[in-house]
Amino acid sequence: MHNTVSKKALILRAAAMAVSAVFVALALTSPFIISAVSHDTRPVVVVDAGHGGADGGVMGRRTGVKESELNLKVAKLLGEYLTSGGYKVVYTRRNDTMHTYPGVSNRKRADMFKRGDIINDAKPAAMVSVHMNFYSAPSRRGAQVFFDRNDEGGRAFAIVMQDALNRDVNSVGGGREYGALSAEKYLLSCSPYPSIIVECGFLSNPFDEENLIRADYQANLAYTLYTGIVEFLNTET
Ligand SMILES: [Zn+2]
Structure with a gap:
């Protein structure tokens, strides 16, 4: 880099x-x-592995693999690329756990609030939240990027990342290309820092699921996320 x-x-x-x-x-x-x-x-990048602990996220239609487990694998690989590239990485979780939060009994809310605090404390140049998708129609596949409509940095980041994923993932192997989409999510709006959610593929699609559980595919995916982050941060400065 x-x-x-x-x-x-x-x-x-x-x-x-x-x-x-x-x-x-x-x-x-x-x-x-x-x-x-x-x-x-070093520029700081927050890497958020979605879900964890009691919140496993969605499950692979064929294998039953937990989204939380795949998110953590991709997040850690991404973190390794970022560290090698000279960035400082802050993870919102490094294990299969949920956070607690003082005075908040709802476990999902408590977990989200703690992640929000980690992001705000880190003051990152960029925040990427790693997830896997699921849809009722099994034919839907590919990687999609989401941003908050009030976050201009997030929008620019999402467009760059979606382009990278369209180029390296979605246009390969019969998938379709997507445009970045806005979404109302706590992690996208809880801080002033450019933030995106990447849904890396559909665990409801047999091709995506087969790919996403493979270590080599996870590494390639993480590398594409890394290139998207580098490209976004280079255009910002
Ligand atoms: Zn998820």
């Missing part, structure tokens, strides 16, 4: 050199410069 990180680092270095040139006689300037360039400037 070394897109935003290196650009920012280069700008910082250039600024540092300019300051040094002007104030070369003032030794006092150097401690400031050293501290300025030593901060962690």
Whole structure:
């Protein structure tokens, strides 16, 4: 990648050199410069694996695989790509669990509120929530991206991500291409940061289900999500 990180680092270095040139006689300037360039400037990406614990999400029509399990696998693979690419990754969950929340007894609401807090605390450049879809008609297949209609960054992010998925996933193997869609979801509206939900495929479709349970397909999918994030963040800066 070394897109935003290196650009920012280069700008910082250039600024540092300019300051040094002007104030070369003032030794006092150097401690400031050293501290300025030593901060962690990696862009933060929140990776949310949908569902978990008692909330398994949807189930594979043929295999009975739990959505929550596949979401976590894809989320962790995505996180590994992002970390290797120089991003700081914050996960909303790393295990098969639901969060609790003070004063909230409804387990799903409590889990959502905690995830919302994690996103807001992380102040990410982007948030991606990983899910698997299900539809009554088994013929429906492919990956779809959702954004909140009041989130302009989310809309731009969703369009870039949907294009990446259309290119790498939906146009391959007989699927159809989609446009990014708006949706009213708590995780899309709970923070001011560009946020999307990716429904990676339909567990109600036999082809998608067969693909989504395979480790190599999960890795390819995670890589496509990674490229979508990088592309979005590069166009933002
Ligand atoms: Zn889901």
